[in-house]
Amino acid sequence: MQFHPNELFLLYNPQxxxxxxxKAMAKDICSNINEIDALHEKLIPTYWKEVVTMLGISPAELLDKSHPDYASKVGENSYTMEGWLEVLARNPQLLKAPIAIYNKRAIFCETPTDIMKLAVTAKAGEKILPHLRGNA
Structure with missing residues (x-):
């Protein structure tokens, strides 16, 4: 999947x-937000694999163990990486928190303010045009 560098991808439950x-905080980082409704968009395991790779965490860490469906859908089962990706693809309601992707970085937003970590990266990654640089 291609992520455009001028777009912030927000994978979340809008409800x-x-x-x-x-989402409200994302507007402070980037005016171009590509919203992906995790509950209504069918995301394949390959997409989830790319997302968890960018996050650098296990797919199991994305799941809300307190969700009412967790016990019936996952329970005490152990899965391979592919199995966890299938669980995510088939049960998006279990996603614990929004995921934001911007400027080749992904953040798992366990609190809404976590998305601001992308703002710091965006500012640090901006290039200063030669004629705007100081003479240092």
Whole structure:
């Protein structure tokens, strides 16, 4: 999957409070937001694999163990990487928090303010045009 460098991808549940708050904060980072409704968009395991690779965490860490469906869908089972990706693809309601991708970085936004870590990266990664540089 290609992520455009001038777009912030927000993968979230738009009905959740944390999703709404994270989206509001995302507007401070980038005016071009590509919203991906985790509940209604069918995301294949390959997409999830790319996302977890960017995050650098296990797919199991993305799941909300307190969700009512967790026990029936996952329970005490152990899965391979491919199995966890299938669980995510088939049960997006278990996603614990929004995921934001911007400027080749991904953040798992366990709190809405976590998305601001991308703002720091965006500012650090901006190039200063030669005629705007100081004479240092």
């Amino acid at each position: 959740s409070n944390s999703g709404k708050q994270t």
